[in-house]
Amino acid sequence: MNTLIKETTSEQDVQQLVEDQRKYFNSNTTRSVEFRLEQLKKFRNLIKTHEDDLHEAIYKDFGKSKYDNQLTEIFPLYEELDIAIKNARRWVKHRKVKTNLMNQPAKSYLVPEPLGVSLVIGAWNFPYNLSLVPVVGSMVAGNTTILKPSELAAETSRAMAKLINENFDASYLHVVEGGIPETTALLAQRFDKIFFTGSPQVGKIVNKAAAPNLTNVTLELGGKNPALFTKDASIDVGVKRMIWAKFLNSGQLCLAPDYVLVHKSIKSKVLERIVHEIKKHNYSVENQNFVRIINERNFDRVVSLIDPEKVHFGGKANRSERIIEPTVLNNVTLEDDVMRDEIFGPIIPVVEYETIDEAFEIIKSFEKPLAAYLFSNNNKIKDRFLSEIPFGSGGINDAVMQINNSNLPFGGVGNSGMGRYHGKYSFECFSHFKAILDKSNFFESDLKYYGHSDRQMKLIKKLS
Template sequence: MEISEIIQAQKAYFQSGKTLEVSARLEALGRLRSAIETREEEILEALREDLGKSRFEGYMSEVGMVLDELSYMRRNLTRLASPQRVRTPLAQFSARSFRLPSPYGCALVMSPWNYPFYLSITPMIDALAAGNTVVVKPSAYSPATSALVVELVRECFQPEIAAVVTGGRDVNQSLLDQPFDTIFFTGSKTVGRLVMEKASAHLTPITLELGGKSPCIVDRSADLKTAAARIAFGKFLNVGQTCVAPDYLIVHADIKDEFLALLAAEIHKQYGEKPLENADYGRIISEKHFQRLLGLMEGGTIYMGGQHDGSRRMEPTVITDVTLDSPIMQEEIFGPLLPVLTFRETADIYPIVAANPTPLAFYLFTTDKAQERELSRRISFGGGCINDTIIHLATTEMGFGGVGESGMGSYHGKAGFDTFTHYKSMVNKANWIDLKMRYQPYSEGMLKMVKMFLK
């Protein structure tokens, strides 16, 4: 089917009202779960083919999180899709006020290559749970996973409910010219701006999950050994190709040497003395990104790592003697390079973070409660962790999203349902009584009564 035909079919199906039945949504989600469980090994193999991900990492960071989102929706969908009663003002007596969850219609989900299964399927789950039809556009940079997503969705759904469209930039352009009812995009800021511009032609609501340079601060009070382990995990998961990976370190000058030694030891512990010989350590997605990362190594001192091979594999690399003017501090890294800056006073941190647009994530390692309160409140960011990295996104109980240039809107769990839902504000007024004070002709007495209710 052509793109326009798919969208017309989905809009017609949505208009039929068939997606509004909660039982139908639950049945669809159940089919998807069964198919994912059946194809688990195929999914993990596709992730290894595209990104070199190990089975453990592929399940932990993609398949398992998709199943968790499915579990949440199937467990809570009846409640989420029900009208939500709210308080009625006394001036509207007698009436019942409620918010009525209503799907937007035909949704477009555009996903990136770094977590190609999770970031394609999870927003689709949220959209279907909310009662929408969905067109998914996976990345051309992860062809094995994209092909599997095509098969999976085709197996589970008729194209008028959910369909996958593959291709490159020309397909993206064609999709963005279509009159979708809502668009969910995960990817770069550059493409995010294009999505926003295209959506404005149809006044289409959008959700943008972008990125940014996410700071990781380690102060003198931190548990340094634990911090080293958790930073190494969060930074080098998926070879650093994670939108919420710690992008750079800001370490107190007094503990810099001690901490870097612990960090180096932890990297070797997790990835081996020769990470390039570790079969569970992945690779950079493309030659273009690989060459970009090689260029970012210049302008600092390689404290550890720096080795790479011809299969786009690059060691976890820590870089010191970095300034805000260094190339590596001018853009989001999205790879296994970790630059290190230092601070002495808390006030030194703010201009470092402010030198880049609002970050998607923020990480602080400290046992100083005053420091925790001040930094987490004063610095603007999408979400983050105290004394850990990246795990704030691995929950269905909190929304995940950015702010400012790191994105708009959020998803996961209820937040995901809300993202693909318009809430109709409704009042159901009783007929047995009718307060006359709002009707003309007006009088001073009626005005006094209005002021009693509205003040």
Template sequence: MLNSPPSPSPSRWFKSLRRTKSSDVKSCPALCSELLKRARAAFLAKRPSQETFRLSQLEGLMHMLEDHEGEFVDALSRDLQKPRFETVYSELMPVKNEAIYAINNLKKWMEPEPVERNLTTSLDDCFVVREPLGVVLIVGAWNSPVQLCLVPLIGAIAAGNCVITNPSEICSHTAELLHRLLPSYLDNECYHVIHGGPGDLTEIVDLEFDHIFFTGSSADGRKVMQAAARTLTPVTLVLGGKNPCYVDRDCDMGIAARRIAWARFLNSGQSMAAPDYVLCHTEVRERLVQALSSCLLQFYGPEPRQSSSYGRLVNAEHFALVRDLLQSSGKVAVGGQVNEAERYIAPTVLIDVLETDPAMQQEILGPILPVMTVDSADEALAFINQKPKPLCLYVYSSNSKVISQMMTCTSSGSFCSNDSTLQSMMVTLPFGGVGSSGMGSYHGRYSFETFSNKKSCVLRSTRIECITYLRYPPYEDRSLSLMTWASSMSRKGQGWCQIL
């Protein structure tokens, strides 16, 4: 138990971990297997079950972020050229909010939840308890390497689990920082960090964890689910997709453009929650594109490449992928400049985009915003509903009927009107996908539920047999009638006496 951060000198297992290269496919699963045994032993010894222990670990995470904020800013700058503002606002603050919310509510979450009873169980204690699952694996993603690793970790700790965390090696500086810092602030028997690349993933999943939490691409999500199925390991998958954004003719175009542009080009467009494409009326497209152009000029100046508020794509491979989407889809209306040496792609708006264009066939995860036109809200609805269910759906309109129609007639992991990505940062709302965009959710109480087993409990006495005996053979119709009456739930407003 850690009430205050210990000495930052790494433990022996961490030193051996530092020597493990992510390119060594055999060593990472082997090391993970050893750490899994240690974590399993710690879990069976009930180390993480006490409320005070869980709180101390959550406090440790808070101390880590506060003590090393500058190092996180530097690591994300080196990996993504992410501005300090974006790192603090979209990476560190959400993690701190999650930890604070869990600390404030943990006692209440851990309390047994009573359930409604019928006459048969009226003298029994009937309740649900949340028990930890065991040892869970959390696989983070590269586009928000701190938040997408630590937010689920907070939920797993709060629920009383032991955890093995696998930060994305693509953001190597951030991953290395997490490898170095987490062992200094969390219990070294219950919580471990591994270097695991894409080639290691299925072997690691095969090690029979009690739950797997994966954030990443749909292709990798399928591999994780297939591997987990072999051992019947439950999974939570937060996957990407094409997040639609409908801009109605009846809206404040200036506000809509600012909020869409900020969300789309935050982190150079490398966000799972960002609007992936826009649907708008033909007659408002020109106004929208002009408003987006004005916003980008205000945000990043005439040359975004020189702006300290604009980042870069994560690596050469991803740069090439996004550049190819840009060059093979629609027509550039705003931006379009690229610089391969810097992994730079300017904030870009595309028009005359076809449904069959490459940029409309896959998640972009880059600073490109395709704009397509529709003749009506109904046509936009039809377009959205013929596609796989998205992680997020956005609508900009001053018409409450249009907003309600978009919300009720579509299915998505989350929905937000007149803003973008806001819902994904709220600790009190669940965040996750549906269908091809994922399964399960997390954030706040929902993270605690994700990493808990809801155990049904009935505590009863052997003294009262006046009703129970009716269920025993030999069976009689009279006994069946009485047992059916005693075991049935009454309608609202009708008590047992009224039924009699």
């Protein structure tokens, strides 16, 4: 593979790229498991070689440290690649299932096959993780792939384009950079799979664009993720875990706790512990445990959610540096602006409740969230939480860390998304499973053929 194309910006260029990828896919080259493994290993080696470049780019975008980048972006990508490389041969095999009595003698199995030409639209908040992990899923499933990174993280977009476009044939894997015009041009094409990570508002646009072609779509969106503390919660360790999860990436994380529900009997203790943890971590870009808000538009939006009269801690912001310090809001009601939409920034609204029924009703008053977290030692409440509250993924006595287990699928439900990926679920996300009945010619019953009789009816009833 040695074809390189110029940077694709026009609709005509995009259309030609998609046509070239479809032609390449139809050549059956990508279906070979050996080819898939070769490309995955090559991809891993390239990332390893260019780690420093990836660190530098993301720091330029919003001040993310090498440590946080390695932990939250590069390590998950390596893990996804290693799992794919280790399991590809097994995943592509036929999957046997039982054959019912009516179809005997026969074998039944599922045949995984790649969907075709895939479009992955990445997000800016974790630009490597949320762009390249889905690409790995598309590659191991045997597809060709076009990646459109977010233009908001311009340096990381440029770094991914350089890494991929200089080392892979555009007919197999290519990065298209740009903004709304380029994304619109891509969505005007017919794909076999579209994978989008972003907001519910844009997710609806993507889904609408895919509808005329009946394209298979996975949407990884967001929502107001609750963190519920019951009166018997282990406050010290619970708040410690919740605070880390909330201020990771300065709250610019779709899985972050969006608001905290606290039983009135422990609210003062929880607030005290929240402030303690924030002070202990001493969050700042200089300390390599905080990042800038991605741009001024998002900075202004997040700052507008801070009600000065309800600030319990923090509240300061520096627009020129795009820094909003960790902020705790107390005595928050559901009518406050901060409770209307997903915050996506370093603000913690604390909402008081009296009964667990009231807390559950508050959670269910919002759209189904991408994640939900319960901090409790009460088994009955745990059972109710799991059975009554709809959400994509979550944790009990922890937050965000469910995404670190590739044996658990990651995905939303309802307004927070559709479809799932990570580990084997990434392979399945970008695959179709053909259902096959493989019938023997050794014997053929007359039961299904015409000339029905009472005897046939008796046999059919026995088989029913």
